[in-house]
Amino acid sequence: MPCFWGTDLQLLLMLAVFLVAECVSTGVEGLVTSSNSTQQMDKDNSTCALQMDGKENGSNLPTEVNVSLSVRVDTKAVLCCHSVPLTNVVTTTWEIYLRNKPVCIRDHRRATDMATKTNCTDERMTWPYRPDQISALQIDPVVITHDGYYECQAVTPDGSFLRKYHLQVLVVPEMTLFRSRNRTAVCKAAAGKPAAQISWTPEGECVLEHKYWGNGTVTVQSTCHWAESSVSVVNCSVSHETGNWTGCIELNPDATPPKTSNILYIILPILVLIFVGSICLLKIINCRKCKLKKTEPTPVTEEDEMQPYACYMEKNNPLYDTTERVKTSQVDGMNLHIV
Secondary structure, eight states: OOOOOHHHHHHHHHHHHHHHHHHHHHHSOOEEEEOOOOOOOOOOHHHHHHHHTOOOOGGGSOSEEEEEEEEETTSOEEEOOOOOOGGGOSEEEEEEEETTSOOEEEEEETTTTEEEEESOOOTTEEOSSOTTTOOOEEESSOOGGGOEEEEEEEEETTEEEEEEEEEEEEBOOEEEEEEOSSSEEEEEEEEEBSOOEEEEESOOEEEEEEEEOTTSOEEEEEEEEOOOTTOOEEEEEEEETTEEEEEEEEOOTTOOOHHHHHHHHHHHHHHHHHHHHHHHHHHHHHHHHHHHHHTOOOHHHHHHHHHHHHHHHHHHHHHHHHHHHHHHHHHHHHHHHHO
């Protein structure tokens, strides 16, 4: 009997993998993320240099410019000063207003080429290059505490030119979506800055909660209930300045609690593996039996091994018979003599 069981084993393993994948895919809800890039007004050094080296007349420039700037946390930001030709600048001064901190002042005088700073202890704020070449301010990396107002004043013989920044630090929220009891779903955007916006499709009976943290981030949670049994799948959409996220979840009124579902997801793959292992073990045992049957001795060999002993018994039998005849004749003789 041939022992070609490798192909069957491969098919069984493929079936087991398919069943496990199907089990996991039916229990996990899909989450689709669409990245929406935030337009950050980070200026590189070459852009700042181009602005400062322009041939524009200082009298034609606006004396004050207001800029609203949004920057993601843990990135680099470069704030450029006013677009005034370098040859006309006498002094450049940065004033930084942060929450619960004294005003930080960074000053550079072109005549003496001296840079000074007052109440500036944050080492992440630096001049990216020499202030007489590029009067920009670099923040690397940006943290939540850098949220505030930044002003750069350039003094020239034609007057003072002011550029103001309102810097807002953005924090990406962490989205979670899960099913609760009685056809209720919960969508949460945790620790985002600013607060995220949550919407549902289709709409249900929702309760919105906000939790504000000390570092300026906000956690938004929306809990919705759908009483109509015709609604089987719902979508949660989270909108934020750093991007948009969409997740879907299936409403199942007969669904078991999350702990029971997790146990089923663990037990089912184990049972499949035990089933496949049992079949493999039976195949191995049957194959070994095939090999043992091929190596068993034939009955002819056993008869040959018993032949010498049979011959020995045959040689001894005549002697035994001769001795018995002698003894019988002697007994008969004695009986005749007595008579």
